[in-house]
Every structure is written in C-alpha cells, then in structure tokens.
Amino acid sequence: MKNLIIKVENNVGKITLNRPSALNALTYEMILQIEKTLDDWLTKNIDLIIIDAVGEKAFCAGGDITDLYQSGLERKFSYGQQFWLDEYRLNEKLFNYPKPIVSFMQGFTMGGGVGLGCHVSHRVVCETSRIAMPECTIGLVPDVGGSYILARAKNFLGEYLATTGYRMDSDDAIMVGFADIYVPNEHWKEIKAELIKTRNTSVLSQFKQTPIAGQLSKNLTVIEHFFSKSNLLEILDSLYEDNTSFAKKTIESIERNSPSSVLCTFDIIRELKAIDDLTIRKCLAYEYRYTYRALEFGDFIEGVRAQVIDKDRSPKWKHKHIRNVPRSHIEKMLEVLPEAVNNWEN
DSSP states (O other): OTTEEEEEETTEEEEEEOOGGGTTOBOHHHHHHHHHHHHHHHTSSOOEEEEEESSSSEEEOOBOOHHHHHHHHTTOHHHHHHHHHHHHHHHHHHHTOSSOEEEEEOBEEETHHHHHHSSSSEEEEOTTOEEEOOGGGGTOOSOTTHHHHHHTOSTTHHHHHHHHOOOBOHHHHHHHTSOOEEOOGGGHHHHHHHHHHHOOGGGHHHHOBOOOOOHHHHSHHHHHHHHTSSSHHHHHHHHHTOOSHHHHHHHHHHHTSOHHHHHHHHHHHHHHHTOTTOOHHHHHHHHHHHHHHHHHHSSHHHHHIIIIISOOOOOOOSSSSGGGOOHHHHHHHTSOOOTTTSOOOO
C-alpha cells in the first residue's frame, strides 16, 4: 500500500504513514492495514515496533473524512458507523498491545492521529509537535480513545482541551498525558537507528530532554477556576464576566464549534471522570454513542462541509448557540447503544 511503508529490520517492525501531502490523514484502508499488520506481528519474532510518518508538517492530522462526508450526504450512515467501529478497535488494540510500540509525533497530531500515536507504550514528541482534539469544530466529539486521556487530566484540563480544541506543544502534551518523552527532531534519525540496533526502549532515556514550558502549565490556575464549574453554560457565563485575553480567546474557541458537540463533549468528560475503574474500552464505548449517530443526527456533515469541503469556515449548525440546544438532543446523542451495536470485537 503506497500510503503506508511497512517493513521489518532486525526484528523491529516499522509502520510509516506516507501521505505527507494530505498531512498523513488516515484512510479507512490504512486503518485496516495497520490493524492487520499488528495482528500479524503478534505471532512473529518482532521485539519492538516503531510508528512514524513521512514529512515535517504532520505525524497524522486526523482521519480522512471526505468519504465519511460523502456517505452522509447519500444517507449511507452504516459506512461511518463501521468506519468508527473498526478505528476504535485499532485504538484499543494499540493501547493493550503486549509488545513495546514507540511513536514519533512531529508536527500536527490530531483526532485519528491521537488514536494512532498517543495510546502506545512510548510516545515521543519534538519542538514542532502540536497535539489537539479539535473534533467539535467538525461536529464530532473527541474520540479515538482521546476521552480516556482527557478524563484523567488534572486541573480540569480535559474539559478545557476538549471543548476548545487547544493545540498543545510538547510540554503541554507530556503534562496532560498525550506524550511521554521530548527529543529534538534533529536526533530522531539517530534514536530510531538505536532502537532498531538494540531492540530496547531503554535507549530513549539517553536522548530525552526537557522541553520549553508550555502555556497550559502557566494557565493551570485560571483554567481550573473557569472549568471546574458544574456545566458548560456556567463556564461561559463566568468567562463572559471576565475581561482577560484568556477569557476572550476561550469564548471564541468554544463558540466557533458545534453547540451540540461541545455540550455532548462536556457531558462525556464529566461522566467518564466519575468512573472509578475507567478503561479505554469504556471511553470508546461512550464516544461511539455519539459517532454512531453523528452522520444522521449531529452536525458532522455541515462541519466537514464548512471546514474541509467548501472551506468557508461558516457552518450553519443545527442549533444557533449552546443555549439553544435542548437537553433532549444531548440525551438522544449519548443514549446507550444496544450491546450488539456497541461491540468492536466482532
């Protein structure tokens, strides 16, 4: 497959995304091929796996959503439902994979890229890394298991990141739990060579450096002040009462998104945070409640049209503002699915 470079060297498996002109966005075929490869390597003499990408701009900027958009226009909702089901199965498989996997996430790592690179055992970032969950911008909710990381983030950072789509730098990503190790990009070629030579992840510590402090660490107190409130409307009200640049930027970030998406997102994060024995499977199951219905009942088609297809950045959401979204809609989007539907093992 031209979009993936898959090879084995010295018992080290290497999966390289090869769509730099598309910011290495994941196609459905790539998702299935990566899963097939991981399954195959389980029983082979593979000691370690590297996942990386061609190009400087992005590790993976998300999933290739044009086919999802077209299937929605044609009211073929089962395509998207199967796409997300298969992608989530891969996300869980990466999280629980019994062999060490090292991801190298330069540039943009968003949406589907998070699901591919941020659930593995060793996650490397550099000075160009920008990691985000901006799904609300296109009428979705943070998915691909991203809610697992967001729900476990301290200082109410999960609620902030999920509803604003804020782009984290390396220090931010490590602090929140999306990455583990900072290594300047100039050393990546050498570090990959050492991993292949030694087949041992302990070499990562030899290259580890401390990144420049990110903005999130500087704003922990103010983020907690606003986002600790009981619901999103209270958060917005408190932001409107504040005259700081942080408050203004945060309002702008939240209100550019799909109103129903940000409300559902907030509910998802809060409900997951309340689960004592939280697992990635439970998070994926919760995310799938929304994505299963996204094409038919959500803002996804309009969000993709405005951001990706026509690029006019002027979506006409189903509800004009967060205050106009009826609670019944949120409950409908997040209603528990039948077990036969919400099961990606079959």
